[in-house]
Amino acid sequence: MKLIVTAGGQGKKIWPLSREAKPKQFQAVVGSEPLYKQTINTLLKGYSAQDIFVSTKRRYYDIAISQAPEVLRENFIIEPDVAKDRGPGEGLAFATLADLHPNEPFIIVQADCLRTPEEDFLKTLAAAEKIERRDRKFMSGGVKATYPVLGVDYLKFGQRVSEEDGVEIYKVDEFIPRVEDYNQTRKLIENFHVGTHSNHNCWFPELMMEAYQKYRPDWFEGINNVYSLMKKGASASEIDEAYSELQAGPTELVTNNLFKEGYAILLPYKWTDIGTWDSVYEFFDTGGAAHTEGNVVISDTETSLIKCSNPNKIVAVLGVENLIIVDTEDALLVIPRDKSSKVNDLVKLMGERKEKKYL
Secondary structure, eight states: OEEEEEOOOOOGGGTTTSOSSSOGGGSOSSSSSOHHHHHHHHHHTTSOGGGEEEEEEGGGHHHHHHHOTTSOGGGEEEEOSSOOOHHHHHHHHHHHHHHHOTTSOEEEEETTEEEESHHHHHHHHHHHHHHHHHHOOOEEEEEEOOSOOTTOOEEEEEEEEEEETTEEEEEEEEEEOOOOOHHHHHHHHHHSOEEEEOOOOEEOHHHHHHHHHHHOHHHHHHHHHHHHHHHTTOOHHHHHHHHHTSOOOOTHHHHTTTGGGOEEEEOOSEEEEOOSHHHHHHHHOOTTBOEEESSEEEESOBSOEEEEOOTTOOEEEESOBSEEEEEOSSOEEEEEGGGGGGHHHHHHHHHHTTOGGGO
């Protein structure tokens, strides 16, 4: 099986640590190593470097190489520095593997997520490969929903098709797009065997490209054109021009049509999408206590994340709760935890104010 590590996003919601020049996946958001490096290290414990592909933007190539030199140079899939969302970006990776390894299944591994314990993650990859080779079904991941979460997609699990080594794989009865109503979401998870969709898309690259051709023929034609230019050694400007013509959009514009005949892996490990600072706080599972990193002093402070990355500074906090406080060398963020998804609004305002050096 081939593993596609996606590492091209910008991560605006993790500002001020995540910056345009060095986004969150290349930062030590949790722990002492960058998220991307942690991901590569885990995969190398179960797979050879030949099986690991990295999909990232051209401007991040040097960072990705320096942080994980074990990845083969020829296994980098370089996406143009044009923001088009995951649909075209992942499509370029699928086209590459369809050309290089058409008979090998792949799985998407997002570099900005944490998976613990890593042993269970590797067991899941092995189980997914076995079932994929047997059944050739589109497969994705799901986490059992225990409380309502707004802004995420859901999978309704059907009949179980496999259980091996603690990994359960189910047919999918229904893909349920994100619902922004709390009561509707609560009823959804109460009445059905439902999980939150956590990507981990797994299939054969040729079959995925056939799905692109069927459900997004514009992407299919444009991606093949871009890949053809890359193979011919066209200039970066030619490739960028062709890629810029693609319409932006998420991969779900294709994959949400595939779940009718697809499978879902019920992830047996803790999966955390590092999408907001609140998700970082939740990862540590402090039981309501504050989580601190760096030179921080707190008193009478609960349910908060306080992070100081400047060794020459001390951050002192007293009498607060439900706050995110992140202090870097040149920027300070203070925001309620329940509004942490709005950080990108601040990033947008700073851009309008021409504060480019802080972005």
